[in-house]
Amino acid sequence: MDKCGLYAPQLLPFKEHFLPQAHRACMGCGVALGVRQAYKALEEHRGWMEHARWEIPFSIPFPGSLVKDGKRDGDEVRPALLAVAKGDQSSSLLICFDNEAVEGKPTPAVFKKMFPAAAVARGFQYVATACPSYPVDLIDKVRRGMESEGNSYVHILSPCPVGWDYESEMSVAIGRLAVESLLFPLYEVVTGTYRLTIDHPGKRPVEQYLSAQKRFKHFKDKETREVQAAAEKAYARLRQGKV
Amino acid sequence: MVKKAPAAAASENQTWKEIKVGCILLEEGKAKPFERADKPALVPLWDKQMCVRCGLCYLFCPDAAIRRGADGYFEADLDYCKGCGICHKECWFGAISMTEEG
Numbered sequence: 087m088d089k090c091g092l093y094a095p096q097l098l099p100f101k102e103h104f105l106p107q108a109h110r111a112c113m114g115c116g117v118a119l120g121v122r123q124a125y126k127a128l129e130e131h132r133g134w135m136e137h138a139r140w141e142i143p144f145s146i147p148f149p150g151s152l153v154k155d156g157k158r159d160g161d162e163v164r165p166a167l168l169a170v171a172k173g174d175q176s177s178s179l180l181i182c183f184d185n186e187a188v189e190g191k192p193t194p195a196v197f198k199k200m201f202p203a204a205a206v207a208r209g210f211q212y213v214a215t216a217c218p219s220y221p222v223d224l225i226d227k228v229r230r231g232m233e234s235e236g237n238s239y240v241h242i243l244s245p246c247p248v249g250w251d252y253e254s255e256m257s258v259a260i261g262r263l264a265v266e267s268l269l270f271p272l273y274e275v276v277t278g279t280y281r282l283t284i285d286h287p288g289k290r291p292v293e294q295y296l297s298a299q300k301r302f303k304h305f306k307d308k309e310t311r312e313v314q315a316a317a318e319k320a321y322a323r324l325r326q327g328k329v
Numbered sequence: 330m331v332k333k334a335p336a337a338a339a340s341e342n343q344t345w346k347e348i349k350v351g352c353i354l355l356e357e358g359k360a361k362p363f364e365r366a367d368k369p370a371l372v373p374l375w376d377k378q379m380c381v382r383c384g385l386c387y388l389f390c391p392d393a394a395i396r397r398g399a400d401g402y403f404e405a406d407l408d409y410c411k412g413c414g415i416c417h418k419e420c421w422f423g424a425i426s427m428t429e430e431g
Binding site for chain 2: 092093096098100102105111112113114116118119122123134135218221247253254255257258259
């Protein structure tokens with residue numbers, strides 16, 4: 087949204103493919119917001135994400151079900167790839183809505199970005215991370231993922247008011263904090279080449295992001311410093327085009 | 330419609346194998362007959378003098394409850410609004426206030 091003008095929402099299609107009566111998400115749900123914005127790019131291809139309408143539980147592999155057995159990088163994404171992309175020659179789009187719910191203990195996003203990296207290692211042509219707080223960016227990435235010829239993967243950070251324990255009106259602001267504090271950098275990988283789509287030169291301290299959620303209330307100064315250092319290190323590597 | 334057998338006969342012939350497993354949706358579209366999930370405590374109200382019709386509230390609504398009216402201003406469909414307050418928080422001009430439904 088930083089590069090777009092104020093009236094950018096008027097440029098997007100006003101037609102709704104995401105029906106409000108068809109989902110039962112909590113109020114302020116980040117996953118519902120992400121699905122709705124992704125629908126604006128998918129448009130006629132709604133069959134791809136039909137199962138995300140809360141009529142039936144998610145059949146799209148959720149991070150929680152993936153992290154359970156695999157410990158090495160790459161193992162986590164493998165069940166998803168087997169389910170969605172059968173064979174390297176296929177052309178499919180896998181969207182993962184990550185609300186960081188089932189991980190045992192609260193973990194900032196910087197410590198577990200194995201999903202996009204593993205997808206790159208598996209030879210996905212287009213891999214990107216997105217956040218519903220940056221809607222134009224998200225819609226653009228899903229559209230590019232759909233138009234790419236090979237397999238593509240989009241990892242979407244979806245804030246969860248219930249799991250992360252914050253007021254529901256902060257849902258979009260929390261996602262923006264995660265991006266601005268460099269914990270969840272927005273980048274895309276086109277055939278193995280990393281590129282930051284939104285680069286924040288002014289660093290926001292991660293303390294603002296951590297203190298806004300009650301799930302991190304056990305974090306003391308030591309943990310906060312560790313997260314800050316890890317985030318800056320990972321971001322510096324990402325800026326040079328490495329993971 | 331399948332005619333139901335008399336209750337006495339059913340209880341004699343039925344075993345545990347005929348009992349359906351709980352918590353499984355046998356058909357989809359269960360939420361469609363309901364017009365609204367619950368009555369929201371607070372609903373958004375637009376101040377048309379401060380609104381510039383940018384559409385940010387429309388873009389950030391998770392429930393797709395905000396529609397653009399004929400005059401270009403936005404309004405909430407109270408059947409589907411859950412009162413999360415994202416539009417109130419994200420409005421750059423403070424044109425949206427959360428009020429009690431009245």
